[in-house]
Amino acid sequence: MNVATFHALADPQRLEIVELLRLKPLTVGEIAAQLQLRQPQTSKHLRVLQSAGVIEMQADANRRICSLRPEAFRALDDWLTTFRQLWEERFDKLDGYLQRLQDSAQPPDQPPETTPPPPPKPGDPR
Amino acid sequence: MNVATFHALADPQRLEIVELLRLKPLTVGEIAAQLQLRQPQTSKHLRVLQSAGVIEMQADANRRICSLRPEAFRALDDWLTTFRQLWEERFDKLDGYLQRLQDSAQPPDQPPETTPPPPPKPGDPR
DNA sequence: AAGGCATATTCTAAATGTGGAATACTCTAG
DNA sequence: CTAGAGTATTCCACATTTAGAATATGCCTT
Numbered sequence: 001m002n003v004a005t006f007h008a009l010a011d012p013q014r015l016e017i018v019e020l021l022r023l024k025p026l027t028v029g030e031i032a033a034q035l036q037l038r039q040p041q042t043s044k045h046l047r048v049l050q051s052a053g054v055i056e057m058q059a060d061a062n063r064r065i066c067s068l069r070p071e072a073f074r075a076l077d078d079w080l081t082t083f084r085q086l087w088e089e090r091f092d093k094l095d096g097y098l099q100r101l102q103d104s105a106q107p108p109d110q111p112p113e114t115t116p117p118p119p120p121k122p123g124d125p126r
Numbered sequence: 127m128n129v130a131t132f133h134a135l136a137d138p139q140r141l142e143i144v145e146l147l148r149l150k151p152l153t154v155g156e157i158a159a160q161l162q163l164r165q166p167q168t169s170k171h172l173r174v175l176q177s178a179g180v181i182e183m184q185a186d187a188n189r190r191i192c193s194l195r196p197e198a199f200r201a202l203d204d205w206l207t208t209f210r211q212l213w214e215e216r217f218d219k220l221d222g223y224l225q226r227l228q229d230s231a232q233p234p235d236q237p238p239e240t241t242p243p244p245p246p247k248p249g250d251p252r
Numbered sequence: 253a254a255g256g257c258a259t260a261t262t263c264t265a266a267a268t269g270t271g272g273a274a275t276a277c278t279c280t281a282g
Numbered sequence: 283c284t285a286g287a288g289t290a291t292t293c294c295a296c297a298t299t300t301a302g303a304a305t306a307t308g309c310c311t312t
Binding site: 153154155165166168169170173187188189190 | 289
Binding site: 062 | 257258260261
């Protein structure tokens with residue numbers, strides 16, 4: 001996962017910009033107006049978001065239309081997936097269970113069993 | 127979505143810590159050793175992660191066992207969900223979610239300036 | 253070409269974040 | 283109580299970031 005993505009989103013105003021663009025693409029001026037930001041500041045924030053690959057800007061005459069880049073959010077989602085077992089362990093196992101069930105049309109010999117043995121004590125010398 | 131979460135993850139070493147803890151909870155010293163960090167620096171990074179709610183620390187004698195907080199990642203996932211339409215075709219259950227989100231995302235504390243997205247009106251008196 | 257609009261860049265000062273080193277705190281063992 | 287391990291805090295120097303103001307650049311219309 002790219003740190004730049006998190007850094008780009010780690011600013012209140014940039015986060016607002018992103019959430020605003022979720023609705024639809026906007027020009028720099030529209031973003032500045034909606035969020036009550038000054039134009040130069042808005043441009044700077046957009047540059048950071050663009051460098052991080054969070055948004056892209058398409059030229060239209062003398063304006064720039066800003067829109068979100070799906071890739072950035074997909075990457076975030078993929079990264080999050082590697083943590084998903086933190087809160088979906090049961091579903092994860094169940095999912096695998098159902099997957100194999102569908103695949104072979106035969107229940108595996110090991111039912112979905114929650115196996116959460118507490119962290120083993122790191123030994124106790126002496 | 128909380129900016130603090132993004133800020134906490136917007137540092138290379140903190141991101142490494144988080145990805146390390148994905149495997150299993152570790153003590154401060156173990157984290158420092160694995161990532162070749164100095165202990166004070168590690169403590170500082172952990173404090174940021176804890177303040178952001180990304181990790182939690184459980185006291186065990188004079189050591190602290192650090193582990194990821196599922197809530198933080200679930201919140202991230204929920205937030206990401208509001209962008210999921212960017213790259214997914216189907217909006218099954220997502221549809222209602224987005225609807226309510228848009229509905230409550232704009233509190234009526236704005237004067238008659240709430241002109242969201244309609245096309246630019248050609249006629250503009252004054 | 254001139255004027256006007258939309259956007260980008262530069263400069264500066266203030267604020268914030270980071271690593272290093274030294275040190276303080278806390279718990280356990282004896 | 284003393285020693286030591288594990289962790290937290292403080293102070294300082296340095297780099298990065300940010301807002302603001304002024305200004306520059308690019309594009310369209312007349």
